[in-house]
Amino acid sequence: MRISLLWGGCLVLMLSAPAFGQSLFDRCEKEKAEIASMKNQAVGMEGEIGAIDQKIEKIRRRLQEFEARRAAKQRERGELLQNIARREVELNRTCSPLRECEKFEQEIERLRQRQAGVANILRAIQNEIRERSGEVARLNGEVDRIENSYRQLNCDNLVPGQTDQSTIDRCSTLFSDWNRIQTDINRLSDSLRDLRNRYNQVAGQLAGISAEIARLIARMRGPCGHSPRLADLETMERDNSSFGTIRTDLDDMDRKVQRFKGLKVIQPKMKPMIRPSDDKDKKPKIRPH
Known part of the structure; x- marks a missing residue:
């Protein structure tokens, strides 16, 4: 064990004998060995410190390298941003018409919605026109048959004693047939008037959209x-063109209906027989055809 004494203001370390009575020589040798071991540790630590310093230096060089690379990358980024700015200016100048295209496409979408509503109405009118066309064709055949037979039988000029009863009966049947189809003609006329009114309500919108x-x-x-969207526009244009025949179809059917209404079929009446004595001084009349 060690004993510390203060001698003349100085601290003196003295080796004391251990409890088991170790000699001074042994104690000194042991102390020398411990000191030598501590020196070896100090030398080892110095090597470790040197290795750490080398790593620090290496890291410092790497840091300088990274800082240089960072500065170079910043310069490169700055040049890139300048190039981007120049190209954006050129892009805006060169491609400004394409922004107009985007506006046009927005207009097309709004126009498409308007056209869809009008087109649905017009398609419904077209479908009804097709149905009415069949009715017009049927009535046209009926009217032609009645008109031709009425004229051939001379139903507006029946004379007692000269006209066969079968002819009289056939003329009466024609008159009944004519009365029967009058209801169909009037119903068709009302239907065509309704179709035309509906068409006129959207015709102006169709013209504006076109x-x-x-x-x-x-x-x-x-x-x-x-x-x-340009192809969409062209499709819309073709659709609108397909509605162009509606007015002419209505006009054509109206003309046929007016012809039906203009036909004069009267109930057969027997004209009185002209006696020869009453007619001897009269000149024969020529019936206009």
Whole structure:
């Protein structure tokens, strides 16, 4: 064990004998060995410190390298941003017409919605016109039959004693047939009037939509030829063109109905027989045909 004494203001370490009575020589040798071991540890630590310093230096060099790379990358980024800015200016100048295409496409969508509503109404009118066309054809055949038979039988000029009873009966049947189809003709006339009114209500909208379609097609065919909505416009234009026959179809059926109504079929009446004595001084009349 160690004993510390203060001698002349100095601290003196003295080796004391252990409890088991170790000699001074042994104690000194042991202390020397411990000190030598501690020196070896210090030398080892110095090597470790040197290795750490080397790593620090290596890290410092790597840090400088990374800082240089960072500065270079910042310069590269700055140049890239400048290039982007220049190209965006050029892009905006060169491609500004394409922004107009986007506006046109928005107009097309709004126009498509308007056209869809009008087209549904017009398709319904077209379907009814097809149905009425069959009715017109049927009545046209009936009217032609009655008109031709009425004229051939000379039903408006029946004379007692000269006209066969069978002819009189056939003329009466024709008159009954004519009365029967009058109801169908009037019903058809009312139906055509309703169809025309419905068509007139949307015809103005159809004309306006067609004009808008033509305007957009003319504006888009050059700079916006790539747009898929241009094909939509052309389809809408074809659809509108398909409705162009509605007015002429209605006009044609109206003319036929007016012809039906203009036919004069009167109930057969027997004209009195002209006696020869009463007619001897009269000149024969020529019935106009």
